[in-house]
């Protein structure tokens with residue numbers, strides 16, 4: 609049995625996504641309360657793989673998780689896939705009127721609340737928010753509170769697990785709300801090959817080199833290497849100092865990419881490779897954890 613660490617408790621989007629990607633029979637899914645614990649457990653060998661939500665259609669990059677990936681453990685990215693984040697309002701349905709007429713407080717993860725901004729503003733304009741570490745933690749709190757005026761935003765799985773009602777279904781602002789997940793670990797997961805390979809790097813520019821970013825981008829451009837993402841994050845060492853997080857649609861095994869990286873290093877950039885891995889996209893055929 610391979611152990612898969614995910615942001616718990618059971619019923620989070622991460623839990624659903626982990627069960628979608630890794631086959632149930634041969635994997636044990638282990639919940640952790642914090643993303644930093646997911647990384648730590650994978651680094652110290654308690655878990656074989658850690659599941660990390662990294663980017664969302666509505667909210668963009670999960671910046672805190674990028675920072676953990678870069679700063680905490682040095683674990684490489686071993687694969688990525690996409691999973692739909694379907695959020696629902698979960699609580700205790702009131703006996704009459706709208707099922708969520710009595711809701712005064714909504715508990716959830718910041719990302720999930722942001723994904724449902726339009727629904728909350730139009731249907732529950734005066735509610736108070738409480739932020740917790742995951743969607744399912746919010747659902748569990750609602751279950752424990754016995755208070756019908758408190759609701760959570762979370763998955764259908766979590767509503768079923770904690771025995772609560774779906775007060776409103778699929779409440780995200782856009783229907784195509786997907787999350788890109790990566791898996792970190794010391795080894796590669798045992799999977800079929802993917803249609804696309806990716807490499808993720810971190811580039812720190814030299815301080816005294818005007819036009820360095822332009823040079824970096826042109827090293828990729830003239831080789832016709834596609835970058836699917838570029839994002840700057842603060843180095844946290846000095847105000848105004850940033851590194852660039854880049855997703856490249858190419859394996860490190862191809863000749864072109866190492867040559868581009870050498871060219872970038874030659875102008876004084878520091879390049880760190882965060883992983884070169886298969887990208888599975890949205891594997892519709894295995895939805896429901898049949899991997």
Ligand SMILES: O=C(O)C(=O)C[C@]1(C(=O)O)C=C[C@@H](O)C=C1
Nearest residue numbers: 620621622661693717719742743
């Ligand atoms: O709280 C959860 O359910 C999670 O799995 C975490 C998380 C995230 O932080 O990005 C994952 C995907 C969802 O879009 C919302 C929340």
